[in-house]
Amino acid sequence: MKPILEVKHLSKRYSINHIAGGYLSLRERMRKGLRFKRSDVEDFWAVNDVSFEVQAGESIGIIGRNGAGKSTLLKILSKITPPTKGKIIARGRMASLLEVGTGFHPELTGRENVFFNGSLLGMKRREIESKFEEIIDFSGVEKFLDTPLKHYSSGMQLRLAFAVAAFLEPEILVIDEVLAVGDAEFQRKCLGKMEDVSRSGRTILFVSHQLGMLGKLCKNALILEKGIIVKQGPSPEIINYYTQSLSSANDFRVGKIEPEKIFAITKVYPTNLAGELTSNFAHSEVIKLNLTFLARQQLNSTHLCISINNKNGQRVFSADRLLQNYKLGEQNLNEVSLVIPKSTLTPGDYSFFIAIHCPNVMGYDVKDQLCPITIYDNGSEFIQYENKWFYGDVFVKCGWEFKFNNNALK
Amino acid sequence: MVSQFTPIKAQPEYIVDAERRKLFDFQELWRYKELFYFFTWRDIKIKYKQTVLGFLWAVLQPLFMMIIFTLFFGRALNVPSQNLPYPVFVFSGLLLWNTFSSGLTNSANSMVSNAQIIKKIYFPRLVVPVSSILVALFDFLMAFILFIPLLIFYQQKVSITALWCWPSALVVCLIATMGPGTLLAALNVKYRDFRYVIPFLVQVLFFLTPVIYPVSVLKYPILQYIIVLSPMYAAIELFRQPLTGVDIQSTFLILSLSSSFLILFVGIFYFKRTEDFFADFA
Numbered sequence: 218m219k220p221i222l223e224v225k226h227l228s229k230r231y232s233i234n235h236i237a238g239g240y241l242s243l244r245e246r247m248r249k250g251l252r253f254k255r256s257d258v259e260d261f262w263a264v265n266d267v268s269f270e271v272q273a274g275e276s277i278g279i280i281g282r283n284g285a286g287k288s289t290l291l292k293i294l295s296k297i298t299p300p301t302k303g304k305i306i307a308r309g310r311m312a313s314l315l316e317v318g319t320g321f322h323p324e325l326t327g328r329e330n331v332f333f334n335g336s337l338l339g340m341k342r343r344e345i346e347s348k349f350e351e352i353i354d355f356s357g358v359e360k361f362l363d364t365p366l367k368h369y370s371s372g373m374q375l376r377l378a379f380a381v382a383a384f385l386e387p388e389i390l391v392i393d394e395v396l397a398v399g400d401a402e403f404q405r406k407c408l409g410k411m412e413d414v415s416r417s418g419r420t421i422l423f424v425s426h427q428l429g430m431l432g433k434l435c436k437n438a439l440i441l442e443k444g445i446i447v448k449q450g451p452s453p454e455i456i457n458y459y460t461q462s463l464s465s466a467n468d469f470r471v472g473k474i475e476p477e478k479i480f481a482i483t484k485v486y487p488t489n490l491a492g493e494l495t496s497n498f499a500h501s502e503v504i505k506l507n508l509t510f511l512a513r514q515q516l517n518s519t520h521l522c523i524s525i526n527n528k529n530g531q532r533v534f535s536a537d538r539l540l541q542n543y544k545l546g547e548q549n550l551n552e553v554s555l556v557i558p559k560s561t562l563t564p565g566d567y568s569f570f571i572a573i574h575c576p577n578v579m580g581y582d583v584k585d586q587l588c589p590i591t592i593y594d595n596g597s598e599f600i601q602y603e604n605k606w607f608y609g610d611v612f613v614k615c616g617w618e619f620k621f622n623n624n625a626l627k
Numbered sequence: 628m629v630s631q632f633t634p635i636k637a638q639p640e641y642i643v644d645a646e647r648r649k650l651f652d653f654q655e656l657w658r659y660k661e662l663f664y665f666f667t668w669r670d671i672k673i674k675y676k677q678t679v680l681g682f683l684w685a686v687l688q689p690l691f692m693m694i695i696f697t698l699f700f701g702r703a704l705n706v707p708s709q710n711l712p713y714p715v716f717v718f719s720g721l722l723l724w725n726t727f728s729s730g731l732t733n734s735a736n737s738m739v740s741n742a743q744i745i746k747k748i749y750f751p752r753l754v755v756p757v758s759s760i761l762v763a764l765f766d767f768l769m770a771f772i773l774f775i776p777l778l779i780f781y782q783q784k785v786s787i788t789a790l791w792c793w794p795s796a797l798v799v800c801l802i803a804t805m806g807p808g809t810l811l812a813a814l815n816v817k818y819r820d821f822r823y824v825i826p827f828l829v830q831v832l833f834f835l836t837p838v839i840y841p842v843s844v845l846k847y848p849i850l851q852y853i854i855v856l857s858p859m860y861a862a863i864e865l866f867r868q869p870l871t872g873v874d875i876q877s878t879f880l881i882l883s884l885s886s887s888f889l890i891l892f893v894g895i896f897y898f899k900r901t902e903d904f905f906a907d908f909a
Binding site for chain 2: 231292293295296297298299300304305306307313315316319320322324325329332333336337338339341342365
């Protein structure tokens with residue numbers, strides 16, 4: 218079977234001075250027309266020789282930093298702007314959602330906006346009419362249907378906008394970041410709807426910074442950097458590669474060991490289970506914090522304490538070990554690894570506090586804010602709250618007890 | 628609550644190719660026919676939202692203009708009016724002129740005012756300026772309702788030729804509007820200078836078109852030929868013919884019509900040639 222979408226050597230060039238100038242004035246044009254000067258125009262390839270294929274029913278995620286060309290690529294795919302070179306072959310109806318609520322007008326009522334927006338998105342009038350009930354139901358704004366949109370809260374506007382989009386039925390759906398709207402409850406609803414869409418055999422092209430959501434929705438992904446596809450493949454692999462490349466691992470090393478110190482931390486570095494140096498972890502990954510320290514003497518009641526701080530510097534939890542139980546090599550470097558079990562820390566940024574000390578007596582070596590790490594969500598049960606709601610620093614497996622009493626309501 | 632998706636049907640493929648671009652795709656326009664309706668409908672709704680008098684404004688505007696022109700040109704300056712009562716003469720002209728001027732202004736600004744939509748979603752861009760002309764057509768119909776009591780009040784005889792003259796006048800008026808409308812809409816996207824040109828242009832054209840005076844006022848034939856080149860000349864003359872009973876000079880009519888069509892072709896050609904890049908400039 219032929220792929221539902223083929224993109225062949227797609228490129229898009231912009232001239233820098235057009236972008237900087239915003240729009241041309243006629244005077245500029247006339248001046249340029251008289252003097253044939255190309256030197257003040259600099260070419261910029263926003264998308265450069267991009268090729269990929271998508272099979273029917275498959276979904277593909279597009280990842281990249283800001284300015285990597287993601288939005289331009291989506292604009293070309295949605296026919297909003299033409300490519301400078303290359304070709305797109307789409308074998309199906311394509312609809313794009315580069316924004317929710319395109320064409321929403323504050324003076325029009327909710328009902329009127331649903332019709333206009335739906336029509337813009339390519340729905341037929343009859344199609345909108347037949348789905349109207351569902352759309353309103355999904356948005357949850359039925360009470361305000363005949364109120365002008367300007368009296369809606371922004372959350373209500375977004376919900377209504379997404380509801381219209383959610384009932385599109387194209388074979389290929391192009392989505393740019395639009396899931397990043399609304400409260401957690403509505404996000405969950407949207408994600409569910411998107412999964413329905415993808416399960417019904419439709420193809421989704423999804424651009425997002427919410428990697429967890431992207432991983433959940435798309436089987437395959439590609440990374441765009443400076444307009445070029447750097448890597449493509451199965452989503453988990455691509456997301457992993459991307460997060461690794463985002464920030465290089467930051468290990469900590471002491472340049473010179475102070476001679477008077479009895480205990481000195483010399484090296485700290487986080488690795489994954491496979492022993493690879495990294496500072497990005499999936500929430501479901503084991504985090505290993507390795508440290509090397511020098512012990513010039515064996516002292517009683519000396520503890521090694523490692524704490525994890527969240528991004529606000531608050532302590533999340535600590536791990537503590539009495540060192541006298543271990544045979545330490547004097548004048549030698551000792552290696553210790555702390556293993557944090559998978560699904561412990563919730564997505565976010567953390568750093569380490571490490572102390573070798575005798576509690577309440579003496580701190581031999583104390584280091585704070587070491588080895589910042591980032592945890593990302595690759596499909597936790599809290600994924601619908603991603604970037605929306607802070608649900609705590611740790612995952613805890615709790616037990617639930619439900620009691621049902623049908624008579625209570627009577 | 629979860630809706631059932633309709634099964635996927637085989638779809639014709641569409642191709643976007645940098646090397647080959649279609650200049651005019653009539654089929655596509657036809658597929659988007661509902662969007663013309665929705666854009667027009669939206670603009671009409673918005674235009675009269677939060678106004679107390681609402682649609683009445685469409686009637687009041689030409690009415691006041693008629694009164695002013697009657698006082699100054701009809702009474703004070705005694706401008707001839709092809710044997711019609713001057714108010715009837717001027718109102719019949721203003722009916723079409725207002726359609727043209729508001730249609731032209733609307734469509735010239737339409738691409739810029741809908742830039743947010745154009746940047747985010749694809750549809751045939753021609754829908755935008757054409758729908759904004761259709762909004763002016765709505766105002767025409769409203770004002771036309773006032774025109775009928777005016778005819779009765781002045782006991783104006785209307786020839787049977789009105790049955791075909793009036794509709795064709797309207798069609799000619801739309802063609803005359805669409806040409807400069809699409810041209811200016813496209814130019815305005817690229818060069819915002821045209822924003823300032825449009826009101827000025829409309830004003831100048833108003834005096835260069837026989838709206839408040841008949842062509843016969845002009846003494847020199849050469850001047851008549853120049854005036855007749857105004858695309859709106861044909862529309863207004865066609866509209867007045869059933870009232871005045873004066874035969875239209877066919878050379879004048881042909882000149883005006885050819886100028887209309889020429890501008891229409893130039894306008895649509897330029898619009899289609901530049902529309903691909905609207906999203907980059909808007």
